[in-house]
Amino acid sequence: MTDTITPAETTLEELDAIVAAAAEAAGRMAVASPSERGAWLRAAARALEAQRDVLVPLAQEESHLPEGRLSGELSRTTGQLELLAAEAESGAVWDVVIDHADPDWKPVPRPDLRRVTVPLGPVAVYAASNFPFAFSVAGGDTAAALAAGCPVVVKAHPGHPRLSVAVAEIVAAALAEAGAPGGLGLVHGFDAGIALIKHPAIRASAFTGSIGAGRALFDLAAGRPEPIPFFGELGSVNPVVVTPAASAARGAEIGAGYAGSLSLGVGQFCTNPGILLTPAGSEVIGAAAEALASVPAAPMLNERIAAGYASGLEELRGVEGVRVVVDGSTGDAPTPSLLAVDIDRFTEVERLRQECFGPVSIVVEYQDPADVVALAGTFDGQLTATVHGEPGEEVSAELVGVLSAVAGRVVWNDWPTGVAVTYAMQHGGPYPAATTAGTSVGTAAVQRFGRPVAYQDVPQELLPPALRDDNPWHLPRRVDGVWEHRP
């Protein structure tokens, strides 16, 4: 699996065979029990962990990311496979609702009705460049689809093709050994990626990447004779607002934290803060500049991304009214840049609101906090929005309210980078942050890949186990309107 040869592009015939295998496995995967689904995911996590010493160096070689970061990312990846295993084992993802027949139901008697969530079927997952483990072949979308009972066909990201093959082989073998009927296919190449989302046997799709590529795939998914859902995370500038009181109380600390968050991963996270609004002349700016000046050059993921960053940065620097605060370098291994502009100019120039993927951020200086509140209401959909404030301030409350209307996650006195994989996480947001209301991180990510089916008056012996009165899988259920957990 440590082959040094880049895998060939998948032909359309190969793609057909891979998707057919997924479709073939789908029916048997759909009837697996909570403990079986859990076992698949746990086996995948264990197998990846066992190959850590092979996988991390391979990821380093292809992505140019540092070992510590990649090792942590692998732990996150196995951790989320295990968390979603536990979620499947809990039975929550079946979302069982049972209404017994009721002759007194108003306005008319009701029959016996039982609803369960079943897997949608084969899912196409488009891997991201910037998280070669956590948002790639065995990443969050794949784990969520498997936990939902769906086979997955991953379109490998060309930024780490050999790692993709290695991970796919490890996971597919682990799934098979754990008794899964199938579950993971891999395709390479642009044409295969297009053919995949148009394939009639594919029933849902998930994506993390740019607005351009994501919208193109969204349009293909929606334009099919039978449209399928496209769960896309497309882009976000993750605005941060520093209130006057926070600037006065903790300006230097906030500036240093901002520098760290914007340069993390060479600015190649979906959650790096691209805009910081701060009082004009705030200590935040100087502190951020000082911290950024000492950040060493670090390689970007690949040449294409580095080139895109260089031209995007040049464009931003050329906007009238934009000042260069930290004059970072570009090239394959850039140093961070910091730009500044006043709020009136920022409001006028649409380009300044758009994501520039890489280690640059724009400080927007304001005089009147009311201007920030007004501006915040006009932001496009965001994955995150952050407030650095002090609890007593009225503007803090206003900002939390306004930003919750445009973002999927509102962060207080912390930084948006670092997306915890938990029950309550929401990694999504209004378009273009995401294309649907769901989350791609956390246990709720599983819900995207299911479809409810109701059974009316079906006798016990013909019901799926999830819906039988004796509840052989010990599922949490809502019965006659009342929830029953931990049966």
Next chain:
Amino acid sequence: MTDTITPAETTLEELDAIVAAAAEAAGRMAVASPSERGAWLRAAARALEAQRDVLVPLAQEESHLPEGRLSGELSRTTGQLELLAAEAESGAVWDVVIDHADPDWKPVPRPDLRRVTVPLGPVAVYAASNFPFAFSVAGGDTAAALAAGCPVVVKAHPGHPRLSVAVAEIVAAALAEAGAPGGLGLVHGFDAGIALIKHPAIRASAFTGSIGAGRALFDLAAGRPEPIPFFGELGSVNPVVVTPAASAARGAEIGAGYAGSLSLGVGQFCTNPGILLTPAGSEVIGAAAEALASVPAAPMLNERIAAGYASGLEELRGVEGVRVVVDGSTGDAPTPSLLAVDIDRFTEVERLRQECFGPVSIVVEYQDPADVVALAGTFDGQLTATVHGEPGEEVSAELVGVLSAVAGRVVWNDWPTGVAVTYAMQHGGPYPAATTAGTSVGTAAVQRFGRPVAYQDVPQELLPPALRDDNPWHLPRRVDGVWEHRP
């Protein structure tokens, strides 16, 4: 409100003002409590009930449906407003998940994260022709959107424009009296309907109707600069399978039940059975024919639908191999027709699988139950699929399994018409039955109109009430992975 003048088409200026009013109300509706949302819906139900003597005759006049049917439909409509009021009051629709900060969380410590579902914002609801109350101005989609906290702008169906105005006025007044900041607007006309779904302030859309109109609106919703979800219920032929044992045991009874279900509402329900598969020569066919021959002529909803039915029926009758079993009439008030064809011919002709809106159904005769199981797996997405079988038969179990893969609701020894409004109901199904995985009937319909937002490390006093530790709204919550109901 009993004006006899047909309302004029809404101009684009009027539409802008109506949508602006909805957008203005949205922010204040979003922060309302469970009891406030419940009060809005209950007020709407009471107000409609109080005007029953005005509304039912008006509906009769415009829809040509009988009084008893319309009176029952109004009860269903007020009943679902009340059920969704109770669902809002239960707090379930906030779907609160709280993760306390945990330094021991693996692989990295987690911050305090709290997620709540907030309303998407103004919803465009496209009313259906065939349920002037239950799938129209104050129907299921409107009730669900209001229960989710969203203002609604309804595109009136031209089949009952004056009833639409009356219901909208009653409901809007009741909402206002109950303290709602807004909540219901109404527009008329094709151009307004198109402009509505493209309006930037509209955040979601819902529809019940034909595949042609639904797909056109779906494409508009998906093609917007910022796409919005389109919850469409487009069409279904609702196949029914009678097994050999059921045919032998209860052929006459099944035939009579089938006749009743297919002719109910002059065949103008989304759930009328359009195809019945039965053993060749079964007693079912004669019994159905006999029952249908005595069904009196009844008026269809309007001339356009009657004309569409006449041409659709003529087309079906002209398909080679199709036999006419009951030679029903067409015209404004048709009598039911029954056609028959053998399974091999049925399998060959795509047209026979498509919905013909009106009182006709096709009996498909089979020799080998295995052929039916194979055919069932090839059906397009369906709202319902029904099996009339006997528990001992192997083919019954196979059919329940195969049909659950193509339908939203599987019915056993009963009929698909009659959609109970309950917790477990699923009224939807794979495309084209529905455009998304959700349901348009029952309490789960509310979930379609929400978007989760997570708050990270936000202090108690800045959190919305739904997420505070003291739980002032007494919401059910998932806390650190464990559900807490009935606090």
